[in-house]
Amino acid sequence: MKINLRLCWPALLVFLLINLSSCTDKGTNTENKPNIIIFFTDDQGYGDLGSFGAEGFETPHLDQLAAEGIRFTNFYVPATVCTPSRAGLLTGRYPKRSNLHEAVLFPYSDGGLSPNEFTMAEMLKEGGYTTSCIGKWHLGHKEEFMPNNQGFDEFYGVPYSNDMDNHYYEKIDFQSPPLPFYRNTELIESGPDQQFLTKRYTEEAIAQIKNRDQKPFFIYLAHNMPHTPLFASPAFKGKSKNGLYGDVIMELDWSAGEIIKTLKEEGIYENTIFIFTSDNGPAKGSAKPLRGKKAQTWEGGQRVPGIISWPGKIPKGKVTDEFVSTLDLFPTLAKISSSAIPKETQMDGIDLSAFLLAPEKTILPERPFFFYARNGDLEAVRLGKWKLHLKKSIGWNEDSDGEFQVALYNLEVDIAEKNNVANQNADTVAKLTALAKGFDGDI
Structure with missing residues (x-):
């Protein structure tokens, strides 16, 4: 039997166009999911950013980020110190729900964030994202609690604070090891030169962005700085009028700038949600005009600088005094990324997506916020x-x-x-x- 190709050709062409269109639609759907970067600093105060009134140093890249998105003047974290604040961010729940509301974890601690908790990384991974944790973890250094067992495909960084490097805890006669530095589950270095931590984390984030696959990505970049002891690379030492602390903040601003520059070069800046904030108030920096600092439930301990940018969607140059917290990021990103949260999960934050897209037309509901002290x-x-x-x-x-x-x-x-x-x-x-x-x- 002979087939007349001239007669079959129109039908074949329609078949190919339909299938090509179908493939294109699927690819477009994947591409339309925004990339997500949470740029999380350690102990950076409310007044430690140019757009929030910083003195003695400049933060042009983060100030520009604020100009291209929304700057929040009532942005809170659910704890006054590192571990519980990070638990709240990554679960969308008050740290007490995960039993991490007292003090912080130490190199001698046996506990951590329970693998039974549903993390932001797990949520986004199930929603089709690649997930990466770069920098400081501080939610348990035992293997079962580490990032690769909490929804992160990649981990590059340290398990706890930089001041725990080779530290002797006299009260319990415990000598901590040199600060461990991991790539995933492999210990690649002990006691890294801390003056290069900010630079190394930045370079890793850039490399991951440039070498990404077709999936949208989530990068949780948790810098160690400006937690004490303070370190800046030689390129930034002496740059500010505010001593080493100002140098450190300026290098963090450089880090944000380099990442934003890479996003633009890769043509994905417009469709990347960039969130900047700090885990709690300052130990060495400024919380002006707020009262208090790190470890205190005065405003200075838990109200922190907050910026959210998404150039393709969020209007530019907005400043809002609406109350929000890092607990809201989980349900917000779930909505934006079309990712699912288990029905049985008790969330403490709310979905901010409608507000982000139309801040002038949306009023957030009044709701209580609870301040838990370092002692729980x-x-x-x-x-x-x-x-x-x-x-x-x-x-x-x-x-x-x-x-x-x-x-x-x-x-x-x-x-x-x-x-x-x-x-x-x-x-x-x-x-x-x-x-x-x-x-x-x-x-």
């Missing part, structure tokens, strides 16, 4: 403009200041928490007290 106690609660402090473990000297009294502040007019108006607002004090005790009892 619930010390304060915020609802709308009101913040109530119930107790104080750090940032209050009983010997000189007397016993801590319940304190209420109107943050709309008293961002520095100077004027206690509890006596004039008994109903608000009662309402917030009941709210805090009810939540802490249920969680």
Whole structure:
């Protein structure tokens, strides 16, 4: 039987076009999912960014990022120190839910983030993303707790803080090893030269972006700096008017700039969500004009600089005082990436996607935020403009200041928490007290 190719050709052409169109659609769908970068610094204060009023150094790249997206002036983290804050970010849940709300993990700690917790990396990986953790982990250094067992395809960095490098803990007679540096599960170095940590993490992020596959990527870049001890590479030493601390921040800004430059060169900047923030308030830097610092539940301990940019979608140059926190990032990225969260997972954040896309037309709902201290106690609660402090473990000297009294502040007019108006607002004090005790009892 002879086949007349001239007669078959039109049908064959239609068949090929339909299939080609089908393949193209699938590829476009994959490409339309935005890449995601969370640029997470360690102990960088509210006032340690140019666009937030920094003094003695410049942060032009992060300031430009803010100009191209949304800058948040009421951006919070759920803890005053490293480990619980990171747990909250990666789970979208208050750290108490994962039993990581007290202090931080040490090189002698046996615990970590439970593998039963559903992490942001697991969520995005199931949603079709490649996932990478670069930098400081600090959610457990035993293998079962490490990034490769928590949804990350790649890990390049250290398991805990840089001050734990070869540190002797006198109270328990424990000598920690030189700071371990890993690529995935392989220990590739012990006691790395810390002046090059920021540079190495930046180069790794750039390499991963340039060598990416066809999938969208999620990079969680958790810098060690500006946690003490402070280190800057020779190229940045002496660059600022604010000493080594300013040098360190300027190098972090350079890091962000180099990554943004790479995204632009690769033609993917427009479709990359870039989130910048810090894990808690400053130990050495500035939280101006806020009261308090790292390890304290005053505003300076948990209100941090926050920027979210997505040039293809988020309008430019917006500054908002809407209340948000890192707990909101998980459900927000789930929505944007069309990724699923198990129904049984109790999330504490909300989806911000509608607000990000139309900040001038969207008002976020009023909701409470709970401030857990370094010792694990619930010390304060915020609802709308009101913040109530119930107790104080750090940032209050009983010997000189007397016993801590319940304190209420109107943050709309008293961002520095100077004027206690509890006596004039008994109903608000009662309402917030009941709210805090009810939540802490249920969680």
